[in-house]
Amino acid sequence: MALCLKQVFAKDKTFRPRKRFEPGTQRFELYKKAQASLKSGLDLRSVVRLPPGENIDDWIAVHVVDFFNRINLIYGTMAERCSETTCPVMAGGPRYEYRWQDERQYRRPAKLSAPRYMALLMDWIESLINDEDVFPTRVGVPFPKNFQQVCNKILTRLFRVFVHVYIHHFDSILSMGAEAHVNTCYKHFYYFIREFSLVDQRELEPLREMTERICH
Ligand SMILES: [Zn+2]
Numbered sequence: 001m002a003l004c005l006k007q008v009f010a011k012d013k014t015f016r017p018r019k020r021f022e023p024g025t026q027r028f029e030l031y032k033k034a035q036a037s038l039k040s041g042l043d044l045r046s047v048v049r050l051p052p053g054e055n056i057d058d059w060i061a062v063h064v065v066d067f068f069n070r071i072n073l074i075y076g077t078m079a080e081r082c083s084e085t086t087c088p089v090m091a092g093g094p095r096y097e098y099r100w101q102d103e104r105q106y107r108r109p110a111k112l113s114a115p116r117y118m119a120l121l122m123d124w125i126e127s128l129i130n131d132e133d134v135f136p137t138r139v140g141v142p143f144p145k146n147f148q149q150v151c152n153k154i155l156t157r158l159f160r161v162f163v164h165v166y167i168h169h170f171d172s173i174l175s176m177g178a179e180a181h182v183n184t185c186y187k188h189f190y191y192f193i194r195e196f197s198l199v200d201q202r203e204l205e206p207l208r209e210m211t212e213r214i215c216h
Pocket residue numbers: 081082083086087114115164168169
């Protein structure tokens with residue numbers, strides 16, 4: 001499966017380089033800590049808890065960047081099968097439709113195709129996590145006051161990627177043999193947002209049944 005993901009990306013020129021944590025920084029140490037506990041076989045519900053003595057904003061920052069990288073990779077593997085034709089509207093089944101809004105081109109919520117929505121979404125997150133005023137990386141530079149609010153919005157929008165992928169592209173997940181991988185990422189993400197109440201309950205509704213089944 002790992003090979004399969006790599007192969008897909010080797011072909012995909014639109015793939016974005018992963019955002020990395022600079023070695024030697026506190027955030028990098030925290031990222032390594034989070035990765036180590038993930039690999040230690042601890043259950044996902046406990047690995048998301050804030051380690052004693054750590055700062056919650058640092059912990060959230062590390063996870064937001066990591067989830068962005070992983071979810072972006074998952075969507076990238078599906079991207080060939082998610083087109084203007086297959087998905088003319090960004091949706092999660094017939095009951096949920098998502099409109100895009102930003103401070104640039106789409107000041108009013110716009111009905112867009114899924115691939116267009118995803119491209120704007122990934123660009124938007126990428127510019128935020130690379131903005132030193134929002135995600136400071138220098139030692140001693142504090143997070144902005146609205147940091148958790150910004151992260152709520154990022155995570156809420158990333159959740160919609162799962163909604164679309166699970167509901168509209170589940171056959172692709174299966175055919176690529178990626179189900180276990182995607183489920184693990186989803187569970188980790190879900191436990192994380194629940195642990196810190198980062199995404200409104202209503203947003204989780206489209207995947208509620210599946211969540212009950214896989215996140216016990
Ligand atoms: Zn699609």
